[in-house]
Amino acid sequence: MTTGPTTRRRQLGATMRKLRERKGMTLEEAGKLVGVSKATVSRYETKEGPVKWPIVDALCREYDATETERQAVVTWAKSAREQGWWGSLPGALPETLNLLLTLEDEAVREDHFSTVYVPGLLQTRGYAEAVLHASEMRQSAEDVERQVTIRLKRQEIFHRPHPPHIWAVLDESVVRRVVGGPSVMRGQLDHLLSSAETPNVTLQILPFATGAHASAMGSFVVLGGAEPSLDVVYLDIHTGAVFMEKEEELDIYRRAFDYLRAQALGPAESVEMIRRAREEMQ
Secondary structure (H helix, E strand, C coil): CCCHHHHHHHHHHHHHHHHHHHHCCCHHHHHHHHCCCHHHHHHHCCCCCCCCHHHHHHHHHHCCCCHHHHHHHHHHHHCCCCCCHHHHCCCCCCHHHHHHHHHHHHCCEEEEEECCCCCHHHCCHHHHHHHHHCCCCCCCHHHHHHHHHHHHHHHHHHHCCCCCEEEEEEEHHHHHCCCCCHHHHHHHHHHHHHHHCCCCEEEEEECHHHCCCCCCCCCEEEEECCCHHHCEEEEEECCEEEEECCHHHHHHHHHHHHHHHHHCCCHHHHHHHHHHHHHCCC
């Protein structure tokens, strides 16, 4: 089973490589500065193998990482062997889901753009069940229930002492599409309205009247770290999940989200559109 430590280790390696490349150092140059071999630095940047946090700390200082970056990376090194709450779930989880849960467990914000469905963090049980049952991949009732349970368990991040901020821009079709029947959809829209009243959720609707918009590429999520350099873009596409960490990739999606926020209705107007959509489903 692929568990939390593997995904934390992956995140650590990817970030160490990013910091070194940003500094413009070779593996050999970095190793000489902290008294380890080129092979050791290379291994620290891979997904596998143990790490020593003092070496990680020393490398971060040589890379001129910010204090926030250094603390985050050292914390990952210290906790690489620890499992998240999902580690105790029965059965195997896909590696991509493990990585999503790890990133989400440490995110300080999440920027969502959705073109088809309400984001999982804002779904009701009935809505989530309807989405999963609609999949072209036939699943047993047990598999659907397990996925729904994980999806609802993810929502417990809102109950942390310092929950992440969720900013969701939803295409108008998301609130117009009747998923699970009128009753389920009304419940989902009620949940969106109540979520919009909380301090950690911002909702905007991108209306049909906008026409062509900044993200014709489809839905995406920017999982925000304590520093922009720690951000990761998540795409849930038909052939499987994709994670993007390169700065040039991050810039494309950050810019797209900024444009989408500007093109969408304001939060107050968006709430009114959701209310109208709900009333039309009576």
